[in-house]
Amino acid sequence: xxxxxxxxxxxxxxxxxxxxxxxxxxxxxxxxxxxxxxxxxxxxxxxxxxxxxxxxxxxxxxxxxxxxxxxxxxxxxxxxxxxxxxxxxxxxxxxxxxxxxxxxxxxxxxxxxxxxxxxxxxxxxxxxxxxxxxxxxxxxxxxxxxxxxxxxxxxxxxxxxxxxxxxxxxxxxxxxxxxxxxxxxxxxxxxxxxxxxxxxxxxxxxxxxxxxxxxxxxxxxxxxxxxxxxxxxxxxxxxxxxxxxxxxxxxxxxxxxxxxxxxxxxxxxxxxxxxxxxxxxxxxxxxxxxxxxxxxxx
Amino acid sequence: xxxxxxxxxxxxxxxxxxxxxxxxxxxxxxxxxxxxxxxxxxxxxxxxxxxxxxxxxxxxxxxxxxxxxxxxxxxxxxxxxxxxxxxxxxxxxxxxxxxxxxxxxxxxxxxxxxxxxxxxxxxxxxxxxxxxxxxxxxxxxxxxxxxxxxxxxxxxxxxxxxxxxxxxxxxxxxxxxxxxxxxxxxxxxxxxxxxxxxxxxxxxxxxxxxxxxxxxxxxxxxxxxxxxxxxxxxxxxxxxxxxxxxxxxxxxxxxxxxxxxxxxxxxxxxxxxxxxxxxxxxxxxxxxxxxxxxxxxxxxxxxxxxxxxxxxxxxxxxxxxxxxxxxxxxxxxxxxxxxxxxxxxxxxxxxxxxxxxxxxxxxxxxxxxxxxxxxxxxxxxxxxxxxxxxxxxxxxxxxxxxx
Numbered sequence: 001x002x003x004x005x006x007x008x009x010x011x012x013x014x015x016x017x018x019x020x021x022x023x024x025x026x027x028x029x030x031x032x033x034x035x036x037x038x039x040x041x042x043x044x045x046x047x048x049x050x051x052x053x054x055x056x057x058x059x060x061x062x063x064x065x066x067x068x069x070x071x072x073x074x075x076x077x078x079x080x081x082x083x084x085x086x087x088x089x090x091x092x093x094x095x096x097x098x099x100x101x102x103x104x105x106x107x108x109x110x111x112x113x114x115x116x117x118x119x120x121x122x123x124x125x126x127x128x129x130x131x132x133x134x135x136x137x138x139x140x141x142x143x144x145x146x147x148x149x150x151x152x153x154x155x156x157x158x159x160x161x162x163x164x165x166x167x168x169x170x171x172x173x174x175x176x177x178x179x180x181x182x183x184x185x186x187x188x189x190x191x192x193x194x195x196x197x198x199x200x201x202x203x204x205x206x207x208x209x210x211x212x213x214x215x216x217x218x219x220x221x222x223x224x225x226x227x228x229x230x231x232x233x234x235x236x237x238x239x240x241x242x243x244x245x246x247x248x249x250x251x252x253x254x255x256x257x258x259x260x261x262x263x264x265x266x267x268x269x270x271x272x273x274x275x276x277x278x279x280x281x282x283x284x285x286x287x288x289x290x291x292x293x294x295x296x297x298x
Numbered sequence: 299x300x301x302x303x304x305x306x307x308x309x310x311x312x313x314x315x316x317x318x319x320x321x322x323x324x325x326x327x328x329x330x331x332x333x334x335x336x337x338x339x340x341x342x343x344x345x346x347x348x349x350x351x352x353x354x355x356x357x358x359x360x361x362x363x364x365x366x367x368x369x370x371x372x373x374x375x376x377x378x379x380x381x382x383x384x385x386x387x388x389x390x391x392x393x394x395x396x397x398x399x400x401x402x403x404x405x406x407x408x409x410x411x412x413x414x415x416x417x418x419x420x421x422x423x424x425x426x427x428x429x430x431x432x433x434x435x436x437x438x439x440x441x442x443x444x445x446x447x448x449x450x451x452x453x454x455x456x457x458x459x460x461x462x463x464x465x466x467x468x469x470x471x472x473x474x475x476x477x478x479x480x481x482x483x484x485x486x487x488x489x490x491x492x493x494x495x496x497x498x499x500x501x502x503x504x505x506x507x508x509x510x511x512x513x514x515x516x517x518x519x520x521x522x523x524x525x526x527x528x529x530x531x532x533x534x535x536x537x538x539x540x541x542x543x544x545x546x547x548x549x550x551x552x553x554x555x556x557x558x559x560x561x562x563x564x565x566x567x568x569x570x571x572x573x574x575x576x577x578x579x580x581x582x583x584x585x586x587x588x589x590x591x592x593x594x595x596x597x598x599x600x601x602x603x604x605x606x607x608x609x610x611x612x613x614x615x616x617x618x619x620x621x622x623x624x625x626x627x628x629x630x631x632x633x634x635x636x637x638x639x640x641x642x643x644x645x646x647x648x649x650x651x652x653x654x655x656x657x658x659x660x661x662x663x664x665x666x667x668x669x670x671x672x673x674x675x676x677x678x679x680x681x682x683x684x685x686x687x688x689x690x691x692x693x694x695x696x697x698x699x700x701x
Contacts, residue, residue, distance in 0.1 A: 057608065057695045084609065084611045085611015112308050116300070119303075
């Protein structure tokens with residue numbers, strides 16, 4: 001049984017002029033425990049909305065979302081909040097650390113919503129987690145005194161301290177330079193693997209996306225599997241510009257950690273340097289036109 | 299359990315991080331709580347002091363004063379002291395009154411070492427001390443056997459003792475009272491002066507007073523009166539009945555029975571209480587309004603933080619409870635501060651000076667006032683936290699995170 005399963009999930013909002021804006025359409029996605037999935041897409045394509053639905057911060061307007069085989073629609077608001085706290089860890093682009101609190105207090109914060117040992121030993125657990133992300137000597141430092149990379153490491157420690165089953169990372173390297181971003185992703189990958197947590201990252205950065213076992217592209221609210229090689233570089237925009245109309249279709253199935261990682265039958269992703277179709281995949285789903293977006297739906 | 303503890307810890311953490319803002323917001327609440335506690339405590343203490351004084355001067359609830367003055371019509375004269383005594387005894391017996399005392403003021407020439415001085419002696423019965431919560435500072439009050447003493451017993455004030463040369467009661471000082479037929483009286487007890495520079499004063503049993511009471515002095519001070527300590531509920535009925543009985547038993551007098559204790563003035567007391575309470579509530583509401591104002595601004599400022607906490611698994615109920623708890627914890631801290639300041643302030647209030655006379659049992663800080671202050675603090679915290687908590691719950695999580 002999959003950990004997460006989205007079937008035909010859609011999300012729309014009503015605009016002030018009573019028109020309905022479709023942010024997500026017919027999303028099908030299955031994520032297994034411990035899997036690493038990345039989703040790329042331009043701003044306003046609904047990436048964050050999808051992540052919010054996955055993380056139970058938002059609910060779909062159509063389709064079905066199964067968590068451990070249970071439709072989330074059956075869960076009460078309180079139960080959804082509890083599952084959000086126990087099963088999901090969020091890493092945000094802007095870190096979203098609590099200002100005025102030390103690194104330790106930031107990592108302790110999610111444990112205030114835990115029960116049992118996690119609650120009563122929250123400071124010890126938080127300190128251990130900060131040690132794991134290499135900030136054992138910065139426990140009492142406030143976020144404003146930390147570098148961007150350090151802040152994101154605190155955010156990662158905070159996301160992982162309750163040992164979630166799924167880590168949802170929204171542009172985790174978006175506010176970091178390339179080298180620091182790479183270090184942060186290494187850390188996120190490592191700890192997620194050690195904890196056995198699934199990692200779902202949405203990003204503009206193809207290098208970040210390429211780390212995942214399965215990659216998807218979200219365009220115009222439609223999710224399509226693609227294949228991005230580990231040698232990919234540059235931004236999505238640049239890649240789209242060089243490739244014309246889209247990215248190379250992939251399987252959304254194989255990768256270093258994911259299901260079929262060593263399955264020789266899985267289609268191979270194209271790698272950087274392939275002049276024919278460098279990293280570029282066409283969405284599996286046909287283009288849905290280019291209706292003007294009235295806002296940032298993500 | 300962990301949910302409540304977590305919410306309180308979260309609230310405390312929030313206050314700690316934003317202590318300057320919180321302190322500013324809480325100054326008003328702390329001052330208001332201090333005011334409400336101090337006012338209510340002061341009222342309670344003054345009421346207690348006042349009750350003590352009232353009991354001492356006017357008797358406990360319900361004390362009835364019975365007097366019978368000659369009308370002067372048809373050449374009526376004041377009945378003999380024995381007549382009064384007989385009629386008063388009949389009243390006490392008829393209505394089975396447990397505590398009663400005759401009362402007779404009479405001047406007496408007292409021979410002090412520095413000369414004879416006219417001292418007002420108050421003739422009472424043994425029960426009088428109980429009826430008036432009267433306690434001696436040294437020695438003792440009268441006992442039943444004192445009526446048979448050849449040397450009458452006296453309970454005097456400090457001024458009397460000083461005039462005697464400062465002889466302590468333990469040494470049983472004696473003094474000669476009376477003009478033509480003087481008697482030697484023994485001081486058995488002493489009480490503090492009612493006010494600074496008080497004149498010598500003495501209590502004596504009514505029966506012993508006859509040694510120096512003359513018809514002339516009675517003309518001057520009036521006839522004896524009777525004090526009865528009766529159940530509150532029966533007081534009104536007894537007033538009418540006793541008045542009728544005394545008027546019937548003594549001819550040529552106008553019997554007068556009235557209630558003298560302070561409880562009969564409870565209407566005034568109640569009015570003062572309501573005024574004090576009203577002022578306090580207004581002060582507290584003003585403090586609470588300031589808190590609501592700042593809390594609302596703060597919630598707006600903290601929308602992103604609320605979103606982040608939702609991502610940690612905080613339910614809307616938990617967010618509501620946490621934001622409300624911030625307010626409650628804050629006002630509780632302010633309440634503790636306010637009550638402490640009120641306790642310290644009132645502890646140092648010179649009640650003697652305030653009341654204009656000595657207070658025997660200086661009342662402690664009323665616990666009820668501290669409880670009232672704390673309840674008011676917690677209550678205003680919950681009230682002030684309600685609106686920001688509702689605003690916090692209505693925050694859209696997704697917007698909050700992107701804020």
